[in-house]
Amino acid sequence: MLTEKPARDVLRITLLGTGIPNPQINAFGTSTLVEAGDERVMIDCGRGTVIRMSQVGLGVGHVGTIILSHYHSDHFAGIFDMAMTGSIPQKFGGRNGPLQVYGPPGIQEIADGAWQATGPDRAIRVADNEIDPEHMRIVPHEYVEGVVYDRGGLVIRAIEVDHGEFIRPAYAFRVEYAGHVFVHSHDTRYNENLIAQAQGADVFVHEVAAARPETIANYPAVKVAIDHHATPTDVGRVFAQTKPKLAMLTHLVLLKPNPVLIGDVMDELSTEYDGTVLVAEDLMTIQIGRNVSVIPYRHGGKQSGMV
Ligand SMILES: [Zn+2]
Ligand SMILES: [Zn+2]
Structure with missing residues (x-):
């Protein structure tokens, strides 16, 4: 069981979702919970984020800031559930204010569209005197490369990829x-800017994509998908040039038919990188303190004292 808050000077990361657009029960859309001191921020909010939150004992309203x-x-389909369900004044909801969402240009349209799309639910709940309508609002914040969040000693910096x-x-x-560094690539090809700004990482989580040559040749959509991501060789080069204490793969784009096996991904990656590489799973918790620990869900599970 995890504690309600991470220990002092520990940066705690929970990989709520490690998947891609394909619906999969074991790998929901990308979502990463960052906890440090009194701060709690979510980065990305893919499909099923609120389910994963409940699995770690967090009501929807326990997160008020999303980047x-x-x-x-696969990186933001879950924010509408966050906005709506979080506004319900119950233990499973309970956000006593609007949802603050930081995004690249376009966040204003998403916020405006969400306000319109959630209108029918809001009208019912307001008529029932159930909710404060403002608690269903997404407040948009547009950011550019650089510091997006800086509060309570927690600094989150956007790196253009x-x-x-x-x-x-x-x-x-x-x-x-507290001197600890976690880097998450999100979705990118091999990228020099990311390599430059990922130096000194304790933990570096990087996406990866692979397909067999005949699959790429025969399926145009597979070629398009692969072209948007980093190959195992690319990721090996990135890790070799950044030398994190711990390297992990996430967002595995291993496309059908006849998908590349993860063992083959690791073999290809190892031509460029000779360090340890873990495969991320949903609900894994990474604690970065004096050392780095990775706690699978079956050993972590619910945070004590929460819902
Ligand atoms: Zn993605
Ligand atoms: Zn993407």
Whole structure:
């Protein structure tokens, strides 16, 4: 069981979702919970985020700040559930204010659209005197590369990456607290800017994509997907040039038919990088303090004292 708050001077990261757009029960859309001191911030909010939150004992209202990396659905489809369910004044909801969402340009349209789309639910609950309508609002904050969040010693920095020409800008994040550093690539190709700004990471979580040559040749959609991401060789080069204490793979784009096996991904990656590499799973908790520990869900589970 995890404690309600991380220990003093510990940066605690919970990988709520490690998946891609394909619906999978074991890998929901990307979502990462960052906890440090009194701060709690979520980076990305993919499909099923509120379910994963409940699995770690957090009501929907326990997170009031979300930072979005880019606007593929697997990274923000969950914010509408956060906005609506979080406004319900029950233990499973209970956000006593609007939801603050930071994003690249486009966040204003998402906030405006969400306000319109959630209107029918809001009208019912306001008529029932159930909710304060303002608690269902998404307050948009547009950010550029650099510091997005700086509060209580927790600093979250956006790093512009390259996720393809029609997805600009897209961001990775460098999270710093008490001298500890966590970096998450989010979605990107091999990227020099990320390598430059991921130096000194304790833990570096990077996406990866692979498909067999015949699959790429025969399926145009697979080629498009692969072109937006980093190959195992690319990721090996990134880790070799940044030398994190711990390297992890997430957001595994291993496309059908006949997907590349994870063992083959690791073999290819190892041609460039000779360090330890873990495969991220939903609900894994990473604690970065005096050492780095990775706690699978079955050993962590619910935070004590929460819902
Ligand atoms: Zn994605
Ligand atoms: Zn993407």
